[in-house]
Amino acid sequence: MRKKPKQKRSRQMVDALIEATAQTIIDKGLDAVTTHHIADAAGVSVGSLYQYFDGKEMLIEALMDKLANDIASLLVQLPMIEGGSLRHNVQSIIEFGFSVLHSRDGLFLELVSNWNNLPTDKVMDTLQQSFMDLSRLYFLKNYQQNPIEDLHVRVFIIVNSVLFNMVRFIGQNTALLTQQQVVSGMTDMVVGYLNADQDPHGAQVLTP
Numbered sequence: 001m002r003k004k005p006k007q008k009r010s011r012q013m014v015d016a017l018i019e020a021t022a023q024t025i026i027d028k029g030l031d032a033v034t035t036h037h038i039a040d041a042a043g044v045s046v047g048s049l050y051q052y053f054d055g056k057e058m059l060i061e062a063l064m065d066k067l068a069n070d071i072a073s074l075l076v077q078l079p080m081i082e083g084g085s086l087r088h089n090v091q092s093i094i095e096f097g098f099s100v101l102h103s104r105d106g107l108f109l110e111l112v113s114n115w116n117n118l119p120t121d122k123v124m125d126t127l128q129q130s131f132m133d134l135s136r137l138y139f140l141k142n143y144q145q146n147p148i149e150d151l152h153v154r155v156f157i158i159v160n161s162v163l164f165n166m167v168r169f170i171g172q173n174t175a176l177l178t179q180q181q182v183v184s185g186m187t188d189m190v191v192g193y194l195n196a197d198q199d200p201h202g203a204q205v206l207t208p
Contacts, residue, residue: 074100097166
């Protein structure tokens with residue numbers, strides 16, 4: 001970002017430009033979006049846009065950061081059933097993820113379809129930290145039933161695996177699998193891994 005918005009009016013303009021970026025992607029598709037389209041949607045001049053953003057790529061990066069933070073805020077509010085089964089809570093989180101991808105009038109679907117060409121590192125970092133915080137909260141409350149010593153390792157692997165599979169499933173738009181099959185399979189994978197203990201030789205053994 002070129003000019004940091006310090007005054008309320010400047011922050012409002014930046015917010016308007018980011019939201020206009022989202023709406024323009026929905027209306028025109030990611031590849032067709034230009035800074036002129038975004039400025040028109042925000043009701044400002046292109047010159048005003050360039051006071052805050054170097055171009056389309058920086059606007060898209062700001063949008064993705066905002067979306068990641070919005071999802072993180074929703075994750076914190078996601079109800080985890082006290083004493084509920086690990087499987088139920090894991091499945092609820094995965095279903096929540098799919099519901100997000102299908103929201104915002106196709107915005108997320110368009111972004112996921114272009115995932116490899118987008119700046120996703122900060123997005124992944126934000127979501128990974130959110131899942132880590134959520135997992136710590138759950139397992140601290142349920143440590144006796146699910147004692148996990150290397151939670152940070154397992155959450156890192158789980159988050160990246162689940163997000164990769166969701167992106168691949170949504171991006172491919174395949175008719176060979178249903179969303180429910182993918183949800184069920186990923187739930188089995190996550191629960192199995194979280195329930196896996198490691199013996200002194202590093203072999204994983206599923207707990208009963």
